[in-house]
Amino acid sequence: MNEKRKKLIENNIEKINKDIHIHSKTPEVVKLVVVTKFAELEDVEILYELGLRDYGENKVQKIKEKKEYFENKKNDIKWNFIGNLQKNKVKYIAEDICLIHSINKLSLASEIEKQGKKYNRVIKGLIEINISNEEGKEGYILEEFLEDIPEYLKMENLKIVGLMAMAPFTSDDEIIRTVFSKMKKLLEELNCRFFKGELVELSMGMSNDYKIALEEGATIIRVGTKIFEEEKWEK
Numbered sequence: 001m002n003e004k005r006k007k008l009i010e011n012n013i014e015k016i017n018k019d020i021h022i023h024s025k026t027p028e029v030v031k032l033v034v035v036t037k038f039a040e041l042e043d044v045e046i047l048y049e050l051g052l053r054d055y056g057e058n059k060v061q062k063i064k065e066k067k068e069y070f071e072n073k074k075n076d077i078k079w080n081f082i083g084n085l086q087k088n089k090v091k092y093i094a095e096d097i098c099l100i101h102s103i104n105k106l107s108l109a110s111e112i113e114k115q116g117k118k119y120n121r122v123i124k125g126l127i128e129i130n131i132s133n134e135e136g137k138e139g140y141i142l143e144e145f146l147e148d149i150p151e152y153l154k155m156e157n158l159k160i161v162g163l164m165a166m167a168p169f170t171s172d173d174e175i176i177r178t179v180f181s182k183m184k185k186l187l188e189e190l191n192c193r194f195f196k197g198e199l200v201e202l203s204m205g206m207s208n209d210y211k212i213a214l215e216e217g218a219t220i221i222r223v224g225t226k227i228f229e230e231e232k233w234e235k
């Protein structure tokens with residue numbers, strides 16, 4: 001194992017954990033999902049040694065490769081799917097995916113429900129919302145999700161446990177903050193009106209904006225770059 005590399009990753013994670021305590025009002029419920037989509041297997045080994053278990057990937061194939069690499073000895077890893085998920089690929093992850101962050105249409109959700117039934121398990125999912133109505137962006141337009149909610153409430157093998165969002169492409173922190181804050185309000189409103197408090201997770205915040213996300217109520221942050229790179233990060 002490359003000790004220097006391990007030290008770097010360890011330091012970066014320590015900083016993020018500190019930030020969680022500084023910036024979140026509820027640090028005890030916040031989970032760090034390490035985004036391993038660009039990480040070398042050696043780096044994932046290091047993460048594992050450091051005790052991290054929640055990994056995020058945006059390609060079905062990548063999860064499969066990493067799982068094969070870690071075969072059996074490390075079957076306590078919790079895989080999070082964070083990318084655009086094609087319907088026909090759900091079957092490859094349905095057996096043991098921990099959380100799907102990126103549910104953005106009913107047809108995808110129905111397939112997850114179907115695969116969950118097949119494997120006799122309840123798959124947890126988040127609804128990805130395109131809250132700033134950006135064109136070309138993944139995620140539900142809010143009005144469309146509202147129309148689909150009755151269908152979601154009927155599902156038994158897909159359980160929606162929260163919402164996910166990506167910040168708009170801007171370097172203006174105040175715009176980002178407004179978007180995250182809207183997501184928090186939306187979560188509360190949906191909980192009151194439809195979900196009876198079952199929406200407990202708010203997945204938002206990446207390397208560049210996780211501090212703002214924590215301040216606005218994120219319970220899951222998805223961080224990649226900042227964990228694996230030398231720091232040039234302090235804003």
Ligand SMILES: *Cc1c(COP(=O)(O)O)cnc(C)c1O
Nearest residue numbers: 035082206207222223224225226
């Ligand atoms: C890549 C990715 C991340 C991590 O981004 P970084 O800027 O590397 O921290 C988080 N969420 C999603 C959906 C991603 O695709």
